[in-house]
Amino acid sequence: QTHYTGLIERYRNRLPVSNSTRVISLGEGNTPLIQLQNIPRLIGKDVDIYVKYEGLNPTGSFKDRGMTMAVTKAVEDGSKAIICASTGNTSASAAAYAVRAGISAFVLIPEGKIAQGKLAQTLMYGAQIIQIRGNFDQGMSLVKEIVDHAPVTIVNSINPFRIDGQKTAAFEIVDELGKAPDYHCLPVGNAGNITAYWKGYSEYATETNGLAAVCAKRPVMCGYQAAGAAPFIAGKMIDNPETIATAIRIGHPQSWDFAWNAQKESGGWFDSFTDAKILAAQKMLASHEGIFCEPASAASLAGALKDIETGKIPEGSTIVCTLTGNGLKDPETAISQCSDTHPVSIDATLEAVKKAILD
Numbered sequence: 001q002t003h004y005t006g007l008i009e010r011y012r013n014r015l016p017v018s019n020s021t022r023v024i025s026l027g028e029g030n031t032p033l034i035q036l037q038n039i040p041r042l043i044g045k046d047v048d049i050y051v052k053y054e055g056l057n058p059t060g061s062f063k064d065r066g067m068t069m070a071v072t073k074a075v076e077d078g079s080k081a082i083i084c085a086s087t088g089n090t091s092a093s094a095a096a097y098a099v100r101a102g103i104s105a106f107v108l109i110p111e112g113k114i115a116q117g118k119l120a121q122t123l124m125y126g127a128q129i130i131q132i133r134g135n136f137d138q139g140m141s142l143v144k145e146i147v148d149h150a151p152v153t154i155v156n157s158i159n160p161f162r163i164d165g166q167k168t169a170a171f172e173i174v175d176e177l178g179k180a181p182d183y184h185c186l187p188v189g190n191a192g193n194i195t196a197y198w199k200g201y202s203e204y205a206t207e208t209n210g211l212a213a214v215c216a217k218r219p220v221m222c223g224y225q226a227a228g229a230a231p232f233i234a235g236k237m238i239d240n241p242e243t244i245a246t247a248i249r250i251g252h253p254q255s256w257d258f259a260w261n262a263q264k265e266s267g268g269w270f271d272s273f274t275d276a277k278i279l280a281a282q283k284m285l286a287s288h289e290g291i292f293c294e295p296a297s298a299a300s301l302a303g304a305l306k307d308i309e310t311g312k313i314p315e316g317s318t319i320v321c322t323l324t325g326n327g328l329k330d331p332e333t334a335i336s337q338c339s340d341t342h343p344v345s346i347d348a349t350l351e352a353v354k355k356a357i358l359d
């Protein structure tokens, strides 16, 4: 039994690091793959649904997988500052790994449009927070421009090291299941993560780094978006994305071509869901399985359930849904969804507790 020290150590021979690389890690990766027990019974379908619970990463989202690589390489290259545009999770992750590395982090976030937990984290880690009167896409194009004017390294997923770190989630799934799933379902925003999973599955399916193929099969990739922020459904970039799932409130995804490639090569598809459907899936997962993810993450389950229902995903399938972020990231949306379940208030007496339980 050895001490787990993060995904770079675990998958070192499949990542662009050398023996002299100083690894910046917070012990990310190695997240639980949880098989759903109650939901398949509830929907009356014979399917194996697993969730990859990325909300249990050190800063509560899958971004940590990419950030350990991006910051490790930035430091190796001598960078003293990193920058990103973010809907909240990338900024929290960048802030934490910058602190760990002893460098600065600048984060551009859309003013008033990031969830409370993400803001709280980023403040605590002490990043330089720059709120823009604009959305994520505008922040992204500013970040791409600023690197020509200031000595900062971009740690958005257009940084290829981000993708390399995130591809390890696919490795973990194959290592644990002993095979690739038949279907992989995940939310799509900037489209870095679908790109990363496809890269990971593809590398495991072929020979890389002199290693033999681990699993020749690759899954069908299913990408799900919020209806108000669904450029992959529109087939073109959109300018004013809107959704309660603020993490994926994105209209100009940077990894557009890579994501289409994953869809085509895997024989997969994109679909979109209303905010109401996404929130219903989030609530269902919490109240039937005891797993709390943030709204954007629940798009993966909403999608899987619809496609199982229609038979697009047939019975007998093994399905993995990535739960990209922790439910605690967005307490406001969670509480507002539970307005019908009022806590009872009682006097602090045995009599009153008895009454509350037995009545």
Ligand code: F0G
Binding pocket: 061, 063, 085, 086, 087, 088, 089, 090, 091, 157, 187, 188, 189, 190, 191, 192, 193, 194, 247, 248, 294, 296, 297, 324, 325
């Ligand atoms: N789910 C969550 C919780 C996210 O934070 C994001 C992206 C996605 C899904 C979509 O992943 O962009 O790789 O397609 N969040 C970014 C951020 C944009 O700034 O935190 P993607």
